Amino acid sequence: MKLMIVIVQEQDYAELATLLIRNRIHATRFETSGLYSNKKNETLFICVEDEQQEQILDYIRESCTERKESCQVWEYNGNMMVQVEKTLKIGGATIFISEVKDIMKF
Template structure:
């Protein structure tokens, strides 16, 4: 058994959940928050047999595409104007995925 942890952008969560449900893969979702953009994310926890890990990774990759977005950095309260006061283009979306060994898995 493996534990797949996938941190994705909140707007991709329903697409990923539907794709997992279609393949009869159960998951638990946790609301999380990113550090750099302080954007809402969703973390999926998926307990899965080792032979189905690649299937899960493929579903995540297909459901959670990276995209470009403009963000405005926080205002500098010191009063100085800097290059960071203008919107900058950053890559958002996609997924950060960790696959961990799992000694046991119980469903009661």
Template structure:
């Protein structure tokens, strides 16, 4: 048994959960927060047989594509003696971070 943990962007989470459930996988969805942009993420947990891990990862890759986004820094709260120049920054968002962990024991009661 394996536990697949996928951290995905909120925008991709519902379609991923729907697809995994339609394919027959049990899914637990947890709200989480990303580090760099402090944006909402979703952590998806699913327990699968070892031979099904590649199929689950394939579904995640299909539905959680990375894309570029332009962020604009917020305006300064107070002007200092220096000059403040806010530049838009292009960052890559989306995609998925996936962990696959061995499970020694699984029970569903």
């Protein structure tokens, strides 16, 4: 059994959630944001059997696209923190996968 922690851009979440719900994949969602870009993310905890892992990765590939966006970020200029405009690569997904020894529901 695997625990997949999936961080996706807020814009990509709806399509991914639709795919997961349609295929009866249960997940727990947390609203998060990145420290560097302050963009809103959705973080999903998904616990699946080993043989379902590749199917979930396919859903993520299908629904989470990478794009470039201009945004204000904080950077240190040598003296102080200043806000600068940068073009950042956003979207896609960051995925952490770990083994699950046991699941308990009460």
